[in-house]
Amino acid sequence: MKNVDIVIIGGGPAGLAAAIGAYEAGARDILILERENALGGILKQCIHNGFGLHTFKEELTGPEYAQRFIDKVNEYGIPYQLNSMVLDINAEKVITCVSHEHGVQQIKAGAVVLCMGCRERPRGALGTPGERCSGIFTAGTAQKLVNLEGYMPGKKVVILGSGDIGLIMARRMTFIGAEVICCVEVMPFSGGLKRNIVQCLDDYNIPLYLSHTVIDIHGKDRLTGVTIAEVDSHMNPIPGTEQEIECDTLLLSVGLLPENELSEMAGVELSPNTSGAVVDETLQTSVPGMFAAGNVLHVHDLVDFVSEESELAGKSAANYIKQPKAEKAENHRKVIMGNGVNAIVPQQISFTPDHDVHMMFRPRAVYKGAVITAAIGEKILFSRKARILAPGEMVNFTLKKEDLTEAEHDLPITIEIKEAA
Amino acid sequence: MIDSSYDVIVIGGGVVGCAAARELSRYDLNIALLEKSTDICAGQSRANTAIIHGGYDAKPGTRKAYYNLKGNMMFDSVCGELDVPHEWNTSLVVSFSPDEDSQIDELYQRGIQNGVPNLEIIDHDEIMRREPNISEQAHKALLVNNGGIVCPYELTTAYAENAAKNGVTFFRSSPVIAIRKENEGWVVDTPEKSYHCKAIVNCAGLYSDEIHNMVSEDKLEIKPRRGQYYLVDKKYAKAFNAAIFQVPTVMGKGILVARTVDGTVLLGPTAEDINDKTDKRTTAAGLANALEGARKTWPNLPGRAFITEFSGLRAHCTRNDFIIGEVTDAPLFFDAAGVESPGLTSAPAIGVDLAKMVAEALHASPNTKFDPIRKGIPKFRELSNEKRAELVSENPDFAKVICRCETVTEAEIREAIRRPVGAVNVDGIKIRTRAGMGRCQAGFCTPRVLEILSEELGVPLETLQKSEAGSRYVYGKIFD
Numbered sequence: 001m002k003n004v005d006i007v008i009i010g011g012g013p014a015g016l017a018a019a020i021g022a023y024e025a026g027a028r029d030i031l032i033l034e035r036e037n038a039l040g041g042i043l044k045q046c047i048h049n050g051f052g053l054h055t056f057k058e059e060l061t062g063p064e065y066a067q068r069f070i071d072k073v074n075e076y077g078i079p080y081q082l083n084s085m086v087l088d089i090n091a092e093k094v095i096t097c098v099s100h101e102h103g104v105q106q107i108k109a110g111a112v113v114l115c116m117g118c119r120e121r122p123r124g125a126l127g128t129p130g131e132r133c134s135g136i137f138t139a140g141t142a143q144k145l146v147n148l149e150g151y152m153p154g155k156k157v158v159i160l161g162s163g164d165i166g167l168i169m170a171r172r173m174t175f176i177g178a179e180v181i182c183c184v185e186v187m188p189f190s191g192g193l194k195r196n197i198v199q200c201l202d203d204y205n206i207p208l209y210l211s212h213t214v215i216d217i218h219g220k221d222r223l224t225g226v227t228i229a230e231v232d233s234h235m236n237p238i239p240g241t242e243q244e245i246e247c248d249t250l251l252l253s254v255g256l257l258p259e260n261e262l263s264e265m266a267g268v269e270l271s272p273n274t275s276g277a278v279v280d281e282t283l284q285t286s287v288p289g290m291f292a293a294g295n296v297l298h299v300h301d302l303v304d305f306v307s308e309e310s311e312l313a314g315k316s317a318a319n320y321i322k323q324p325k326a327e328k329a330e331n332h333r334k335v336i337m338g339n340g341v342n343a344i345v346p347q348q349i350s351f352t353p354d355h356d357v358h359m360m361f362r363p364r365a366v367y368k369g370a371v372i373t374a375a376i377g378e379k380i381l382f383s384r385k386a387r388i389l390a391p392g393e394m395v396n397f398t399l400k401k402e403d404l405t406e407a408e409h410d411l412p413i414t415i416e417i418k419e420a421a
Numbered sequence: 422m423i424d425s426s427y428d429v430i431v432i433g434g435g436v437v438g439c440a441a442a443r444e445l446s447r448y449d450l451n452i453a454l455l456e457k458s459t460d461i462c463a464g465q466s467r468a469n470t471a472i473i474h475g476g477y478d479a480k481p482g483t484r485k486a487y488y489n490l491k492g493n494m495m496f497d498s499v500c501g502e503l504d505v506p507h508e509w510n511t512s513l514v515v516s517f518s519p520d521e522d523s524q525i526d527e528l529y530q531r532g533i534q535n536g537v538p539n540l541e542i543i544d545h546d547e548i549m550r551r552e553p554n555i556s557e558q559a560h561k562a563l564l565v566n567n568g569g570i571v572c573p574y575e576l577t578t579a580y581a582e583n584a585a586k587n588g589v590t591f592f593r594s595s596p597v598i599a600i601r602k603e604n605e606g607w608v609v610d611t612p613e614k615s616y617h618c619k620a621i622v623n624c625a626g627l628y629s630d631e632i633h634n635m636v637s638e639d640k641l642e643i644k645p646r647r648g649q650y651y652l653v654d655k656k657y658a659k660a661f662n663a664a665i666f667q668v669p670t671v672m673g674k675g676i677l678v679a680r681t682v683d684g685t686v687l688l689g690p691t692a693e694d695i696n697d698k699t700d701k702r703t704t705a706a707g708l709a710n711a712l713e714g715a716r717k718t719w720p721n722l723p724g725r726a727f728i729t730e731f732s733g734l735r736a737h738c739t740r741n742d743f744i745i746g747e748v749t750d751a752p753l754f755f756d757a758a759g760v761e762s763p764g765l766t767s768a769p770a771i772g773v774d775l776a777k778m779v780a781e782a783l784h785a786s787p788n789t790k791f792d793p794i795r796k797g798i799p800k801f802r803e804l805s806n807e808k809r810a811e812l813v814s815e816n817p818d819f820a821k822v823i824c825r826c827e828t829v830t831e832a833e834i835r836e837a838i839r840r841p842v843g844a845v846n847v848d849g850i851k852i853r854t855r856a857g858m859g860r861c862q863a864g865f866c867t868p869r870v871l872e873i874l875s876e877e878l879g880v881p882l883e884t885l886q887k888s889e890a891g892s893r894y895v896y897g898k899i900f901d
Binding site for chain 1: 651652699701702703704705707708725727728729730731806809810813814817819820821822825828860861862863864865867868872882883886887888889890891892893894895896897898899900
């Protein structure tokens with residue numbers, strides 16, 4: 001069995017940044033395992049621009065953004081294996097992997113960074129009734145067919161869900177000559193970034209129907225149409241609001257799910273809120289020496305934050321190799337999600353963190369003029385007024401290392417949204 | 422004009438037709454099978470509950486009762502010869518209130534009359550001991566020790582592959598539009614070709630009435646009975662050990678919670694009599710019924726566990742029984758009509774009986790070259806690492822995992838296309854390899870599966886279909 005200090009599972013934006021983070025923290029024996037035939041992950045098919053504004057202060061396309069990290073990985077000489085599918089990983093960090101080049105391999109890792117990304121929720125997860133015809137794609141599958149394979153998935157398109165990939169694909173399908181009839185969102189607000197609503201729907205006069213959903217799917221062979229309806233506050237269709245729309249393509253952008261099948265094999269504890277691992281401020285999971293970052297940890301809006309987070313995970317893995325810390329739960333305070341706060345990461349923070357702690361969460365609803373606070377007992381560590389908060393935009397803020405260390409150790413930290421009166 | 426002549430034509434490539442074709446190939450006969458759809462296993466055999474029924478349910482004395490038990494007893498040998506996954510995980514028919522207890526006793530008595538071995542009645546405590554996730558309301562149950570589960574697609578494709586190996590010719594996309602009596606035999610017309618044969622075996626499932634009625638004055642009627650299902654992620658494979666039935670109703674065996682051999686869990690089916698034999702829609706009401714029914718058995722059923730929903734149509738004959746055998750006013754025309762549940766369980770026995778009847782009528786001698794063995798496509802996901810390494814060294818395509826959710830490799834997909842009666846479309850790959858059947862429901866693997874199909878079949882990618890003609894995926898290249 002081969003021994004490697006740090007194995008990074010996944011060579012997308014998270015894996016690349018984790019590798020760089022580990023290298024820059026002094027690790028040298030690193031291996032990236034990537035299942036596809038090139039590094040870059042989902043960015044390969046994201047040919048639109050808007051990446052890197054936060055990190056590089058310029059607007060890059062997905063492949064350009066990825067290339068900056070790939071160049072660095074190459075510059076550092078960090079080894080990676082392509083076409084390498086990890087089949088199994090256990091709590092002892094023994095990874096079983098299959099590839100053309102190496103056959104079935106077992107690798108014993110000193111530390112692991114889980115960077116497997118996420119997948120799209122399919123139609124089946126929604127339970128939308130109707131026919132099981134062709135012409136129904138997740139937005140990402142359609143994006144791959146269009147951008148990487150060069151095929152036209154359809155000509156008259158309805159988009160269900162207003163996640164970012166769906167919005168991007170509304171514009172993309174328009175560019176390649178399809179008619180995008182509308183985008184339908186079951187919630188009373190969009191799940192995507194405001195800038196994508198403006199740049200991908202508004203600019204092309206594509207209507208967004210909020211509080212609407214697809215209630216029936218027609219077409220025995222290829223899709224011929226969908227029935228949409230308005231929904232009430234319990235998301236039940238309102239009788240009398242049904243309308244049938246003729247279309248040959250339905251794109252689904254109804255949520256992303258972290259791909260944690262391998263994490264579960266290793267016994268990593270998952271959070272029901274993020275569907276990703278429960279981690280501390282170093283991004284270590286419940287399995288010592290196993291770290292998680294990027295969309296496998298929680299679904300991000302911006303790749304810039306994926307890179308930032310993953311660099312930290314890589315660095316933490318490098319530190320773990322130097323000085324493994326075994327148990328940890330008792331030395332940590334719990335992070336409590338107060339009013340309006342969902343999907344917080346990290347879920348626990350050391351009483352004595354080594355660095356400032358970057359917190360991320362999603363608001364549960366839309367709030368205007370609300371205040372985000374973080375408090376330990378009576379002590380307010382952080383407070384910020386926000387003009388608008390929405391579930392589609394992740395909230396980021398930083399807690400100071402000193403504040404955390406000085407605060408009373410036995411108390412949890414509560415993050416909440418104080419709504420405007 | 423006759424395009425070709427056979428001794429026997431089997432109409433219908435579902436599990437019954439493919440079993441009949443394979444059993445007929447034990448005789449020295451020239452056999453063809455005509456299938457209406459683009460692929461075999463396209464109707465009931467593709468969408469059912471995948472149960473090997475014990476045989477307690479059918480009315481004593483019926484053909485359903487006879488073939489169910491006879492078929493059940495053949496599964497070990499058939500699945501052994503054809504390398505088809507099956508498992509004897511038992512069935513439980515559960516009463517959820519004392520009012521229903523009498524039905525459990527009736528089923529027990531009926532089972533005894535039908536000759537079902539090892540039936541037991543168990544009480545609440547024993548039910549809970551066996552099935553910790555079942556509703557606390559579970560009161561009394563019939564334990565069916567000879568109940569099991571089988572992969573219905575693999576059973577069907579395995580029968581077809583073995584039939585083809587033993588000389589049966591398969592014609593897919595060949596709907597029968599007319600049958601005439603001519604020159605000491607039959608002429609069977611499809612839109613493009615006409616075939617002559619001495620004997621016909623009607624295994625046309627939902628359409629077995631229409632085929633039968635082409636030759637007989639004794640008319641049959643098949644009423645499609647739709648069943649809607651939810652499919653639960655294999656994360657919950659261990660939720661139940663046995664297949665859990667509720668007490669039956671006039672419409673059928675009620676809503677089941679039944680694990681498949683692949684570890685997913687089926688919830689359903691509903692039972693709705695409909696008029697359109699092509700109406701395989703799921704409906705909001707039907708899915709709600711399936712869910713409500715399943716929750717009666719499994720109250721803690723997780724809300725986010727589903728990976729897909731689908732419906733299947735049962736070929737319910739208004740005569741309430743299977744119609745098996747030579748048609749009185751149409752000599753050398755043999756029916757396997759109205760074969761609905763327990764049709765999958767009965768198929769091996771129906772196949773054997775039909776083949777015997779036909780062989781006797783045609784005075785056929787045994788096929789001395791008959792080979793009963795078929796090996797399945799290796800399932801990379803189920804193998805040991807040693808075996809995996811061996812496969813990869815023989816064929817590097819085993820190292821390329823195409824379907825991530827079900828760990829299906831490129832080698833398996835290519836073999837599914839290359840085999841006799843191989844896959845010609847995306848759903849064909851799915852039923853033969855499970856690629857696309859997992860939790861992402863083909864999101865990641867579809868583009869690559871299309872490419873492989875295009876390469877193997879030598880056709881442009883934009884002509885590839887999901888299943889039937891008209892179900893294409895893409896509309897050509899964006900730029901020429």
